[in-house]
Amino acid sequence: MGYPIYLDGFASLPLAPEAKEAMLSAWMNPGNAGSPNLAGEQAARTIADGRQDVANLIGASPAEITFTSGATEANNLAILGAARAARRDAPNRNRIIVSAVEHKAVLEPALALRSEGFEVAIVPVDTCGRLDMNAFAKLVDEDLLLASVMLVNNETGVVQPVAEAAALAHQSGALFHTDAAQAAGKIEIDVFDLDVDYLTLSAHKCYGPMGIGALYVSAGAPKPSPLVLGGGQQGGMRPGTEPVALIAGFGAAAKVAKDRLAHDGAHCKSLIDLLVQSLQLRQLRFRQVTGDASTVPGSASLQLLGVDADELCARIAPQVSLSTGSACTSGQIKSSHVLESIGLSDLEARGVIRILCNRYQDREEILAAAAYIAEAYALSHLATGEVPQ
Known part of the structure; x- marks a missing residue:
């Protein structure tokens, strides 16, 4: 790994x-x-x-x-x-x-x-x-x-x-x-x-x-x-x-993508399911932004409650590569137009991470990633000083 x-x-x-x-x-x-x-x-x-x-x-x-x-x-x-x-x-x-x-x-x-x-x-x-x-x-x-x-x-x-x-x-x-x-x-x-x-x-x-x-x-x-x-x-x-x-x-x-499509889809779905379940077991508070919409296998858009996603990603950068739902525009942090379009406020969007697993990963990697995310979640907080419970 x-x-x-x-x-x-x-x-x-x-x-x-x-x-x-x-x-x-x-x-x-x-x-x-x-x-x-x-x-x-x-x-x-x-x-x-x-x-x-x-x-x-x-x-x-x-x-x-x-x-x-x-x-x-x-x-x-x-x-x-x-x-x-x-x-x-x-x-x-x-x-x-x-x-x-x-x-x-x-x-x-x-x-x-x-x-x-x-x-x-x-x-x-x-x-x-x-x-x-x-x-x-x-x-x-x-x-x-x-x-x-x-x-x-x-x-x-x-x-x-x-x-x-x-x-x-x-x-x-x-x-x-x-x-x-x-x-x-x-x-x-x-x-x-x-x-x-x-x-x-x-x-x-x-x-x-x-x-x-x-x-x-x-x-x-x-x-x-x-x-x-x-x-x-x-x-x-x-x-x-x-x-x-x-x-x-x-x-x-x-x-290769055409030949492996079914196998890759099943594999990546199992990985994202494992990640989400592991985060739930570690008692992270989050919601899936996409609700009941159909999504590609291996993907998740998660709004972490009470946490600034940029801060979380910075904490685990040496261990896990993630992206967030915000970007720096003209020196100001602004949520993406996609998250705005689905009704998230700037504050809510600041808690969003996007994830897509790939065909070359295994369960060990995903469980390790969940552990790092959970550790960073416990340490991160919004400007209000709220600490996740």
């Missing part, structure tokens, strides 16, 4: 050994996939194999996969690029709708479209973090151009009703995007079952390398306008020399 025990899987997951091996092998070839020589052909084959494995993970065709520098770029390409391209074909549609709990990589591009004349509406969620389908349905009409609802939230792990939302959007003739960065490798994804036009992926959220992501663009959907110009790679939608080794690592991670 190594330290610190890593429970910050929503931020990034460990690199799969298979992905590391694939990248090391690819790095041995200096070829550029655009070069008409043997080294270039080998690089092109590596890219094709990686694209096939990523496509297989979500039930897509390789031709529908465009590699990007990560989920942030893929989300920007989906929101900005797709909205601009689609409006050329449907000039009377100008509404974009997104959920209140989207990642900033979706929210900020959507809001930026207001300066281009788009109407942008934000759909609320309930107190468990689930999309308010009634509010969503009221915004779906002939003015809607594009809707975006994430498949899994990056702070709470809540699984959203994407298939239902996509069906509603399509009934009005609109397009639909989902950010599936936190879903890949954790739950099954099938783009045909979801019936989405665009879908975002991130390699390092499914045991692949950082610095590589992908955008699925359905064969029947408008091709997003490129955000970057200067090359013909990937059909011109995302020009630039492809990072062969990163694509190889992404593909290898995707293949």
Whole structure:
């Protein structure tokens, strides 16, 4: 068992050994996939194999996969690029709708479209973090151009009703995007079952390398306008020399994730159940922020009562890696927009920790983490001086 025990899987997951091996092998070839020589052909084959494995993970065709520098770029390409391209074909549609709990990589591009004349509406969620389908349905009409609802939230792990939302959007003739960065490798994804036009992926959220992501663009959907110009790679939608080794690592991670999906899900669920039970036995006072909402296996968003989560995390930093529900903005501690959206006050959000276990952990690690968290909980307190009992 190594330290610190890593429970910050929503931020990034460990690199799969298979992905590391694939990248090391690819790095041995200096070829550029655009070069008409043997080294270039080998690089092109590596890219094709990686694209096939990523496509297989979500039930897509390789031709529908465009590699990007990560989920942030893929989300920007989906929101900005797709909205601009689609409006050329449907000039009377100008509404974009997104959920209140989207990642900033979706929210900020959507809001930026207001300066281009788009109407942008934000759909609320309930107190468990689930999309308010009634509010969503009221915004779906002939003015809607594009809707975006994430498949899994990056702070709470809540699984959203994407298939239902996509069906509603399509009934009005609109397009639909989902950010599936936190879903890949954790739950099954099938783009045909979801019936989405665009879908975002991130390699390092499914045991692949950082610095590589992908955008699925359905064969029947408008091709997003490129955000970057200067090359013909990937059909011109995302020009630039492809990072062969990163694509190889992404593909290898995707293949393993697909093969191990059921096993990993059961294993990670058992670990988070053990952690929660252990914290309860140690008499920590907390509540699960997500209530009865469906969440990805291995995840938990816990509001520790009477404790400042940032202080707790600082106490156990050498032993356990955790994330909290707050962030420092302009020198002030502010709760995340996700926790605000589900109704938590700044004070309540300051007690929230987010946890995601991973496939490489065992019961010994989880029990040790619970012990460290419980010890820190007993020592931590809010500014009021309250000491947990």
